[in-house]
Amino acid sequence: MDKNVYSEILNNHLLPWATTHYENGYWILQQDGAPAHLTKSTQYWCLANLPDASEWPANSPDLNVLDFSIWAMLEQKACHKRNTSVQVSRRCLEKAWNEIPQDHVRAAVEEYLKLLKTVIRTKGGHIE
Numbered sequence: 001m002d003k004n005v006y007s008e009i010l011n012n013h014l015l016p017w018a019t020t021h022y023e024n025g026y027w028i029l030q031q032d033g034a035p036a037h038l039t040k041s042t043q044y045w046c047l048a049n050l051p052d053a054s055e056w057p058a059n060s061p062d063l064n065v066l067d068f069s070i071w072a073m074l075e076q077k078a079c080h081k082r083n084t085s086v087q088v089s090r091r092c093l094e095k096a097w098n099e100i101p102q103d104h105v106r107a108a109v110e111e112y113l114k115l116l117k118t119v120i121r122t123k124g125g126h127i128e
Contacts, residue, residue, distance in 0.1 A: 007038035010045055026051055061120065065112045073100055 018027050029050055031037040077096035083089040118127050 001034070002035050003036045003039040003041055007045065009043060012050075015049060020025070063112075063115065065109065069101065070104070070108055073104070 013076075014029070019025075021027075029046065036042060074096050075091060077099060078089070078092040081094055115127075
């Protein structure tokens with residue numbers, strides 16, 4: 001995804017949705033280091049439209065049910081060679097997704113539930 005597509009998503013989808021769902025105006029957009037997230041235009045957009053990033057707590061937990069082990073499996077199976085197009089990448093990812101053992105998915109979900117309970121118990125505080 002390039003910066004223009006990302007900008008279109010932010011302006012035409014994310015901002016209207018967030019404005020409707022977070023009437024108090026307080027919401028946070030968590031981004032990773034993807035190139036489209038790091039462009040000057042994206043950073044300026046964030047400064048103009050989001051609460052101050054310094055309000056985001058340090059060491060906040062990554063509450064993503066697709067834990068790193070599942071991402072690693074997908075990457076290993078779908079990206080072991082360079083794909084020639086988005087369509088090929090998509091097919092490779094779908095094939096890899098369908099090959100993930102159900103016991104591995106179940107274990108990831110169980111770990112996720114434990115993490116959620118820990119975050120609730122610590123009221124969002126630091127966890128190891």
